[in-house]
Amino acid sequence: MQARIVLYALPLAGFIALAVWLAMGLGMDPRNVPSALIDKPAPDFTLPGLDGAGEGFGTADLRAPANEDVVVVNVFASWCIPCRAEHPYLMRWAEDGVTIYGINYRDKPDDARNWLAQLGNPYKRIGVDANARVSIDWGVYGVPETFIVDRSGHIRFKQVGPITTPDLARAFREKIAAARQ
Amino acid sequence: MRALLFALLFLALPAVAVEPEEILDDPALEARARAISKDLRCLVCQNQSIDDSNAELARDLRVLVRERLVAGDSDQQVVEFVVARYGDFVLLNPPVKPHTWLLWFGPVIILILAASGVALYVGRRARPIGIEAEPLTAEERARINAVLRDKDKP
């Protein structure tokens, strides 16, 4: 008889487990896909510079000896509206001495130059990825995306979507600090 | 399917997907490209394959798949190339790995459990159960007698 009672309570138990999962699901963002490149070396690439904004960059520029510090790689485009909201944070970090490289994604050079003239240039160097091929090597699937690369040239973190709130910015700075360890 | 309605607001435009200029001249290679593309998820559109999507990224990936094939990669190598960049998430046919064991073996486990449950149920009931019934208690017998007596009355 005991076994029977347990048997009939099984659907309820199963549903309780399901409800817990569903509740956890509410807090998750199904659009946020984790990077496959975390803790892997940054891909091999070289990107040409944006005319009038200095030369481009490549894999070797990201790690020692070219850079003794952790670097941030930000994928942006002038047509990307969330990038505009993120831009002030990048400017502030650049002032704080964070090294930021920019990958200009599928953009028109004129638009990109106007953007930098209007909003300021937080980037140490900018690489132009007109056909998005290098961005695919980085596993980029939307703009903006922001990577943290450590001294050895390994990708440590990827932020998908814009950093637009103080909380997000603080969290990202903590990731930079962690990568410096 | 209900949301077919509301849906498609932001993401899925009517599919135009594979464009004529993307198509390879070699039909065998093109067929392989199509087959590979159908099992790769378009990340931007979330639940479409890159073969079905007209998103830019999907198009880039379709072209990339074809380039790799032309360069002589095997199907496996092409898929690994994309997975190396975007992770297992792009595979619409999830690989059998420890974290998908439950997914792949779940249906078999469910079927076995359910079938043994059914077998147990039928096995116990293949014969009338009444034979094993407990004998009546004295009280029950008295009540039955009382009922039968009532019935006999005119």
Added chain:
Amino acid sequence: MIAEIGHYGLVLALLLATVQSTLPLAGAARGHPGWMALGPAAALGQLIFLGLAFAALTWAYVVSDFSVANVAQNSHSAKPLLYKITGVWGNHEGSMLLWVLILALFGAAVALFGGNLPETLRVRVLAVQGMVGFGFLLFILFTSNPFDRLAMPPADGRGLNPLLQDPGLAFHPPFLYLGYVGFSTAFSFAVAALIEGRVTAAWARWVRPWTLAAWSFLTIGIALGSWWAYYELGWGGWWYWDPVENASFLPWLAGTALLHSAIVVEKRDTLKSWTVLLAIFAFSLSLIGTFLVRSGVLTSVHAFAQDPERGLFILVLLIIAIGGSLALYAVRAPTLRSTAVFAPISREGALLVNNLLLATACATVFLGTLYPLFLEALTDEKVSVGPPYFNATFLPIIAPALVAMAIGPLLAWKRGDLGRAMSRLWIAGLAALGVAVLSYVAAGGDGILAALGMGLAGWLFMGAMVELAERIKLFRAPLGESLSRARGLPRAAWGMTVAHAGVAVVAAGVTASGAWKTESIQAMRAGDSVEVAGYTFTFEGVKTVPGPNYRAERGTFTVTRDGRPVAVLTPEKRFYPVAQRDTTEAAIHTTWLADLYAVISEPGADGAWSTRIYHNPLVPWIWIGVIVMGLGGALSLTDRRHRVGAPRRTRAEAGAAAPAQA
């Protein structure tokens, strides 16, 4: 003012739902007829007030009252009247209103046509309906009120997504909801039976017509959505195992199992607790589907106005409704025992196999649909579960069910004779073999599995015919006797034969369209032709045509076969200025054996248009088969045994009554 009346109607309906779910229940427990009588009255009142609310919202759409936020966000004054009306349920708030309206419709139907139910059962069923209505009315009033006003009405609305401005879609949601929500009645019967602690053959007979009705609607509703996706999205496919599609398929699978297990309860007085559980599951899966679609926990092609806060509210409703009913089940179900003998080789045995396979299939689709969510919650890993998974798991489970489907009806209740059944099915076996070989050869030796699938469809179809022939003793008795037997056959038997034959037709369509589709993508200039599956498609060029609220580029293809004209196809690409969006209108010519399907997409820089042409074999059979299935359900629904309230008449009585009328 009209919108306020609608809002008021919602509030009154909520009050009535409160009454309906409490006092009559107490009345039933204490045997208080006055309190019990409140139940049916409240159910009817709820329908009236929700009908009023729905009419008010429809009115606001028809007259384009943009001071109502919902109208401003989802309608536009330049929209054709049909789409103003269908736009009412083309958005979250309006569709929820339709949801509760249909719930009230089923409640009122139980109140009106449930006259033959024992009064306490009817009242308890209505009380459970009332509770569900109460929860969802609260949800609407607190999180999704369609009657909210705007302080500053815009000059015009934002318009309805052009993809949704389509006649096919006008009827998809109402049918789907009639199915989804219709299962609430089965659920209410199950919970009421648990409250009473009694499941009888009579209970099964009462619950069956409601389940049949919901099942028929859901079948048609799913097919309508699929059909719409087929011709409107222009990708030549009709099912993608998308989470939102699965959300409607899961209750269908559970409901199909329920239909069959309820027969066992009725005829053999066994499988009671399982049937009650299925009734709870069918509606629970509808509710879970509602949650999945509206909360944003899963990603789907059919992205939705997603809102975690609404998701949380629905989740709480789920926990109360499903958790509550399953808790009641845990307490009461152990007492629902039956002592009937159950032989494995028998009609009930076959129905049990049907249930085993359908339940496993349902669990598999459920697992695949929710697995990404489970995995991420537990491990932070992301995984995609797409069509390849579902095809690999669902099809092997459902194929044996199709095999068994032909055999089961030929087995007798209590003790069947498998050998005899099989020997009668020789003609179905022959048909299976013939169809398989024929389609294998016709496809040029391509796709052995698909050929087997076709054979399976042939087996099932002939199996259904054999069963019918057996019943009416076709060829074994004089034709006259067979005809009179056919007339005398219960409608439910006809319904089963028709529905099973419909499944066979669908199976053939699904198999053939999946395996032998031809696709051709090319850039074409006026005058170019292309050969697809033996048909020659000649592109005659594109011209611009105005529409009521769009501008269309209409391409023209003339299709010929061996020089003889077959059809003229005019696919369109439409631009809707209000939404600033394009839609594709596929042009389809059906030969009933295949669809010729053409889409135009973009003009290239050199003036050539990208065109895609498909030859989709047997796709029309999917739609035909589904309609046949729905008809089977409807036919079965008209069976005298199900006719609620009608006394059972014997043939002698019917004969005696006729002259009296003359």
